[in-house]
Amino acid sequence: MSHYFTKNNNLKSDEYIINILFKEKKYSFYVDYGVFSKKGLDFGTRSLLESLDIEKINGNVLDFGCGYGPIGIIVSDNSNAQIDMLDINDRAIKLTKKNIELNRVKNINAFESDIFENVNKKYNFIITNPPIRVGKEILYKILFGAKEYLEKNGELWLVINKNQGAKSLLNDLSKEYNVEVVNKKKSFYIIRAINN
Ligand SMILES: C[S@@+](CC[C@H](N)C(=O)[O-])C[C@H]1O[C@@H](n2cnc3c(N)ncnc32)[C@H](O)[C@@H]1O
Numbered sequence: 001m002s003h004y005f006t007k008n009n010n011l012k013s014d015e016y017i018i019n020i021l022f023k024e025k026k027y028s029f030y031v032d033y034g035v036f037s038k039k040g041l042d043f044g045t046r047s048l049l050e051s052l053d054i055e056k057i058n059g060n061v062l063d064f065g066c067g068y069g070p071i072g073i074i075v076s077d078n079s080n081a082q083i084d085m086l087d088i089n090d091r092a093i094k095l096t097k098k099n100i101e102l103n104r105v106k107n108i109n110a111f112e113s114d115i116f117e118n119v120n121k122k123y124n125f126i127i128t129n130p131p132i133r134v135g136k137e138i139l140y141k142i143l144f145g146a147k148e149y150l151e152k153n154g155e156l157w158l159v160i161n162k163n164q165g166a167k168s169l170l171n172d173l174s175k176e177y178n179v180e181v182v183n184k185k186k187s188f189y190i191i192r193a194i195n196n
Contacts, residue, residue, distance in 0.1 A: 008034065011091070017102075022049065022074050029068050029099045035092045036067040045070055045129045047185040048159040052127070054078040059124030062086065062149065064142065066110060069096035071127055076105040081125070086113040116145050123149055127157045132164045143169075143193075144176055150195040162187040 011034045020027045020041045031038035037045070049071060057079040063072030066085035073096075076083045085108070087093050096110040111118055115138070126146050130139055146156050156177065160166045166189040173179045177193035184190070 015095075020070065020074075022046075023078070025077070027070070027074060027077070028102055029070065029073075030095045030102065031068050032091060032095060035089065035095060038068070041070055042129060043186070044159040044161065044188045047183065047188050048127070048129055048157065048190055049074055050185075051183040051190040052157060057081050057125055059151075060084070060121065061125040061127065062119070062123045064126055064128040064146070065131055066096050067092050067129075069099040069110065071129070072096070072108060072110070073099055073103050073105050075127065076108045077103065081107070083108040084119075084121075084123075085110040086119065088112065088114045115141055116149055119149055121149070122151045122154065124151055124154050125157065126150060126154070129159050132160070136165075140172075143173065147176060147195055152195060154195045156193040156195070157182075158191050158193070159188050160191065162189060166191075 013032055015030050015032045017028050018031055018040055054075060055078055057075055058081050061075060061081040061083045063085040066072055066087045069085060072083045072085040075081060085096055090112055093110050093112050100108050113119060130142055160169060170179060173193050178196045179193045182190045182192050
């Protein structure tokens with residue numbers, strides 16, 4: 001079985017557009033096989049977006065593991081931030097680039113990267129619905145590696161399901177960051193980790 005985070009040149013393609021309503025505004029996104037949550041906005045992602053004080057987000061923002069692009073594009077449309085979006089999945093990046101055009105957002109850029117390998121600047125915010133199925137080792141490389149790419153007092157925002165180890169993750173994050181559970185929706189925790 002092909003997981004959403006693998007590169008697979010033989011993966012079949014059937015691109016189509018989904019519509020997403022956020023704060024009473026309609027966004028449209030190209031989706032395809034091999035990208036996360038192609039049937040619609042993931043509940044965890046929506047919970048994360050709804051928990052952000054989105055209009056107040058500014059400076060440099062990284063949407064880590066952008067998939068087809070909902071976090072970065074919706075944050076861009078509701079803020080004055082300068083947004084970078086990355087994903088290891090080349091199809092996700094192709095779709096994100098098309099979705100940037102489709103939603104006519106500005107000051108936004110998408111590129112392929114395995115974890116932070118192609119990242120060369122620091123951010124005020126890193127926002128992510130992180131890949132859980134990659135396993136703890138890579139997940140921790142992402143979430144603790146993020147410290148190096150955050151400005152001082154920069155904020156890492158993430159969503160994780162209680163059943164996927166939110167409590168032990170919180171405990172571990174609190175050793176490196178100033179951590180707060182900003183919101184809980186169903187079994188999802190929305191966590192803000194400040195690089196203090
Ligand atoms: C849970 S999905 C979230 C996608 C999108 N942000 C959303 O909310 O719909 C996690 C994303 O992380 C990406 N990913 C997995 N491993 C990665 C890695 N090593 N480096 C960068 N991105 C990775 C996956 O391809 C996937 O698009």
